[in-house]
Amino acid sequence: MKVQILSKKLVKPSIPTPPSHRNYKISFPDEVAPTLNVPVILYYPAVNGNTATASLVSHSNQLEKSLERTLTRFYPLAGRYIKQSRLIDCNDQGVDYVVGKVNVQLHDLLGQGVEAEELNQLIPCEIGAADEASDPLLAIQVNIFESGGLAVGVCCSHRIGDASTIASFIYGWATVSQTNSTDGICPSFDAASFFPGRGLDKIPRNLPRSMKDADFKSATKMFAFNKKAISTLRAMCHGPRVSSVQLVIAILWKALIGVDRAKHGLSRASFISQAVNLRGKTNPPLPQHTFGNVWGLATTQIKAGDKMAIQDFADLLGGSIRKYVKDCGNVLIKGEDGYKIVIDRYMEFKKTMSNSEVNFCSFTSWCRFPFYEADFGLGKPIWASVVKMPLKNLVILMDDKKGEGIEAWVHLDAADMPIFEQQSDIIAFATLLSPAAFFWYNSVQQHELEKKSALPFRNIEAGHVFVAILYFIKD
Structure with a gap:
């Protein structure tokens, strides 16, 4: 697959940002966010044969x-980050807007099994190219496929927003595309008043500005857990109900411990973090469309040599999330003590990352964010994905098209990925059918097949038609 760039420009707000909004202060969760661009791609088939x-x-x-x-409503995105001042200069310099032409058809890309790294061609910037004065805070690439279809790639600087921020922006943008009105878009820019900046250091991720400059070889693969797999996992767990996200994380964590044991010959101490969306979980509740990084970290760990079943992992994870949400409930009314609850977890996270004796992984869930509701006049997307990120020990969870299953984008050291794929729980519960290919087949090709055949359309069983794509908390 190759993408030919047809045009590139800076897009500015249609109405200039007033001087009173020129300086946008970032919050302390913004401060600690790693230096990277958060990517998402939405895929749309041709509409009405066009x-x-x-x-x-x-x-x-x-x-x-x-x-x-x-x-005009998301005005900080058109500005630039000033590192020395730790603020956004809302100067309306603009966002990068790129239009590209792809030399393959969309259904070929989704149906034949694509490497995650190929998807990076569908986004407008490098993952690590962020935080410099010349870097746009938002960049968009509209990709036009042969024989129709579009993919809209969006990258937002993590310094100014998280996945919830991106989802709110995309949904708002799609709404304006449909209605030509911004009346229903109401982002809240009060995060810094609730979580004032503290001059904190960012979480170190050692991410190069260009993927080619990475000093290690990483691998990204997507493992899909369908509705049946999640139901089976739930039946294996008793006690308090555990969410689908926690069940999938339990399986992945168990498999990652298996990888660590295979490499080191023993089960070392293991530590994971889960990003928790704090919107709606505090007292008073922060608005759902609060702009910026509004997340904390729930951490969970086990000792070296602990032998645990899925039930044990699920109990630990569920308990960790419940405790953290409870602790954060009054963070806004506890003042300094409340902020300490959030900040201490960041500090624990940074310390553990640097401990070479601990098996470490971070999880973040984008489930239930409305990516599949973004209709720009092309219908709703048939798939939403991320890309290859030059990182190790990171898992991003996303809904599948129907919202019944979960797609886990797993980022590991390249040498660890083959070991991970052979873990018994991954083999047992992760389906080999590409969700993207399946939805392409059912939603786009069904009509053509029905026209060509006198026989009723029959669903194809998983694994019989498409080559697999194996590759990434709002709870």
């Missing part, structure tokens, strides 16, 4: 105009 490139380019121009209007 495969003409000129028409799709025209639609891209409409997206650009609606983006201008959307940026």
